[in-house]
Amino acid sequence: MTELRDAALDSRAWPFEEARRLVKRFEKAPPEKGYVLFETGYGPSGLPHIGTFGEVARTTMVRRAFEAISDIPTRLLCFSDDMDGLRKAPTNVPNREMLTEDLNLPLTRVRDPFGTHPSFGEHNNARLRAFLDAFGFEYEFASATDYYRAGRFDAMLLRILEKFDAVMEVMLPSLGAERQATYSPFLPVSPKTGHVLQVPTLERNLAKGTIVYEEPDGERIEIPVTGGNCKLQWKPDWAMRWMALGVDYEMHGKDLIPSADLGRKICRAVGMPSPEMFNYELFLDGDGQKISKSKGNGLSIEEWLAYASPESLSLFMFQKPKTAKRLHWDVIPRTVDEYSQHLRAYPEQDLKARLTNPAWHIHGGNPPADAMVVPFSMLLNLASVTGAEDKATLWGFLARYAPGASAQTNPGFDAAVGRAVAYYQDKVKPTRVFREATAQEQAALADLAARLRGWEGEASPEALQDEVYAVGKDHGFENLRDWFKALYEVLLGASQGPRFGGFIALYGVDETAALIERALKGELVEAA
Template identity: 60%
Template sequence: NAMLRRFLDTFGFEYEFISATEFYKSGAFDTVLLRAAERYDEIMAVMLKSLREERQQSYSCFLPIHPETGRVLYVPIKHVDARAGTITFDDETGREWTLPVTGGQVKLQWKPDFGARWAALDVDFEMYGKDHSTNTPIYDRICEILGGRKPEHFTYELFLDENGEKISKSKGNGLTIDEWLTYASTESLSYFMFQKPKTAKRMHFDVIPRAVDEYHQQLRAYPTQTVEQQVSNPVWHIHAGNPPASDMVVPFSMLLNLASVAGAKDAAGLWGFIKRYAPEASPEANPQLDQAAGFAVRYFRDFVAPKRVFRLPDDRERAAMQDLVARLRVWDGGLDAEALQSLVFAVGKEHGFEPLRDWFKALYEVLLGASEGPRFGGFIALYGLEESVALIETGLNGDLVA
């Protein structure tokens, strides 16, 4: 319960928290429980259809709570007195008891409980995972039997790990909310969750950077969109129709690559590079960027650094990188990311890389220890000309491999 409430508070939900135990004990559920006693046969007819023959012999929608031990008993019910609102049963020792269904002295089995809650609380919308979908007709019918109106449903698909396998607690192959929020904002997780809820999605640490950058791309697009486009934009829904402006002048993926080469231990270690690239930016004026910089350092340390594998360039790659160093040494075009990207592009083309992505892949593998990375011109603009030259020379010397 505490974890659920912390989640609701973190994401700004307005809610009234109701403990199921207190709901039974307080008498708030009594009217529906008495109705369940009155309509016991109808409920049982629904439930027995869904059970194996062996289970049918002992099943009851009511679970008595032993008056002496407080244990929930899974025992056959001998008699239901609808008029008195009581049930009669034998406990494990054979002793017969008669208890009222009210006042928290019984519980409902979980499937009838689902429908009973809808009826008692007048629930008009319920969303749940695909694993519940086969039971939806049961929940709905029991809700109706108990005098309620079945709610509108929304069933979302389950999540998969990076290998496309179902996430399970026993395997420990999932990604928790707390883990996501260690490396990215609540809004990035809301954005990820909003996308294609009826499609099974891979949810693992590698999806976090893309979710962060796509969320900010949508924020930047929002002001220029038509009203129709805005209400189709995920950020309109995430922020209840009033999304903030994005102050991310540097993408999260670029911050990760900057963290890779800057040796920063916190956000402050990246800000020297950021301010040179975007002089008007500051932690105070760009709080989203400042937060993302801290997340990037943490994410790099925990996930990128352990997986980096550097290599030496082959002869053609070495010649191209030496050419790039020579051109950067005499570059007078400032820190224009697009112009620098064109320069890097031209070097690769002149050295016969086909397709050109092989050239960029070589840069990433030799200099960043990864098979993919940022637009390299933007990286040079952010990291700096002199620093980029020094990095390339370090890669050519083999020091990164060592």
């Protein structure tokens, strides 16, 4: 344990850098509550998306890194702001008109358009928890509705009421003139309509713990700020949560930097500490636009898992959190193969290298052995040339290539085979574009086919790759990348692909020769 801690204290992996920053928070004394509290926040006005998962995954990575260098217990709270009013109906849900009728109600009182839960907020909370549970995250779930109604925020809400003017001094400069005229940090929940109202606070009574506001119909109502009768605007609410719960660490997207700064100022105004913060870059869709849970323009958790493992998704989250990344279909195969490469490297690495290996952070220091018999990209290309519609097609080739592997002895790889077939059918097959070979390429392809027909050596990926290289050089390809690109475009209908020697070994020497001969006759272009 001492060796691990010493190595972790010097590791340049970003979760360890964050953990060391958090350790400094408690140099003078451990937290009075007896544990370090990590928090992630979730607004359930739309369906959970990969960004939500990423925040929990990354926070967990920092938590595990902290536990490697500190003996202070930790907790992770996944907090849902499900008492917020629904301000607009998401576009990617059924029965959208139902949600339109329930605008301004707390999310836990908005009817569930899916018809599976008592409310839309509870439906989305369940979707989030189901995935987090399936992935094995260690966390505690918290509902704003439950916390407000149970009085768990009452003391801090009264403190905010006491510091009302100081909070307003923080918030008003961040608002436009029109919004300033009506702004209040307190949002009363109307006893008449149940709506979460955005109205001015007309009077405050500190002794009674109440505010006075005006209903849309003009009636003035006095209401307690406690007991779930009011909630806070989300920026003051975020800060209030930090103070009420004693949050020590929280992440947020780059777009929330101004909001986090306001939260810290509110904490100072109230006289309470704020957590250590980490901001990450946003995910972009295929067109380079920010993904949005209301638009549904990014990959969903379910969509990623249809084609790749949860661990590959964790790797995507681990990599360069400060860099904006495209979250599109085409990143999946590369990420799956990179995850496999990290697993294979781990056993041979020393402790220092292991602590920078993403596999350590994805698996909390105990990564499994790699299950991939061949790279995922190779499976996709095998599926492409065979037109695979099921796993059995690919296993017919795999059993010959790796006799010791089977679906029964390697269920992890068998799952990857199934995902590769699904990815090919959904994402590769509809986009394949075959082309005719140029005169130079035709001569080289004919030569390669002839050499494969007369192949007598060991059909190893390395030997076959050398032969492919030799053909490219013999036919005057100054840049061998152009030769390999031609192989992919003419034979596979794609602009890039696997190491071709490995592909030949997997698909078969005679089978590859036959594929080339079909291409030279124009059959692949005609079939496409």
